[in-house]
Amino acid sequence: MNQPAHPSSVEVDPARFTAAEFAAMVASGAFADMTVELIDGELHRMDRPMSDHGARQASVTGKLWTVFEGRAETVLGETGIGLADDTFVACDVAVLCAPIDANRLLVPADLLLVVEIAETTLDRDTGLKRRKYAAAGIAHYWVVDGTRAVVHVYRDPVAGDYAEIVTVRFGEPLAVPGTDAAIRL
Numbered sequence: 516m517n518q519p520a521h522p523s524s525v526e527v528d529p530a531r532f533t534a535a536e537f538a539a540m541v542a543s544g545a546f547a548d549m550t551v552e553l554i555d556g557e558l559h560r561m562d563r564p565m566s567d568h569g570a571r572q573a574s575v576t577g578k579l580w581t582v583f584e585g586r587a588e589t590v591l592g593e594t595g596i597g598l599a600d601d602t603f604v605a606c607d608v609a610v611l612c613a614p615i616d617a618n619r620l621l622v623p624a625d626l627l628l629v630v631e632i633a634e635t636t637l638d639r640d641t642g643l644k645r646r647k648y649a650a651a652g653i654a655h656y657w658v659v660d661g662t663r664a665v666v667h668v669y670r671d672p673v674a675g676d677y678a679e680i681v682t683v684r685f686g687e688p689l690a691v692p693g694t695d696a697a698i699r700l
Contacts, residue, residue: 531556534603538620556601568634571661572607575630578698579610582691589614596621598651604644607632623651627693630657641667650675655692666700
């Protein structure tokens with residue numbers, strides 16, 4: 516006798532996407548009303564940033580722009596990075612090693628520094644994203660923690676994490692990678 520299938524007994528494998536498929540979906544407008552990242556082939560919906568996030572992002576971008584103005588490096592606000600064939604994330608601020616000559620997806624080799632503003636995403640930014648950036652070989656990563664008024668500075672990626680972690684309080688000098696300059700947040 517045939518038995519009816521019970522949905523609870525059926526295992527469903529989630530759809531997985533490549534970074535190229537994800538980029539095509541983004542370009543087609545599939546996520547126009549939401550912020551989405553691709554982590555290990557799975558879609559992760561992100562909360563929309565609040566006003567404190569925007570103000571801090573503008574401040575960090577402006578201060579870094581002042582340091583790099585007139586040099587080959589370029590400072591970008593919110594931009595996408597392809598970390599692996601199945602991982603595509605957005606960062607709040609990126610400092611490029613050198614200008615890129617086309618409108619394209621950034622890759623880790625393009626990046627001198629990646630900055631995340633963690634108003635509501637501290638656990639994700641200091642956990643999952645920190646490990647993803649380190650595994651991709653991004654040499655310098657900052658997490659601006661507005662709640663605690665500090666910047667978590669990560670350097671020297673080794674075996675999927677950062678070997679050096681420093682915490683800098685707002686108002687103290689924050690050394691800018693690739694320069695002799697420091698900024699204060």
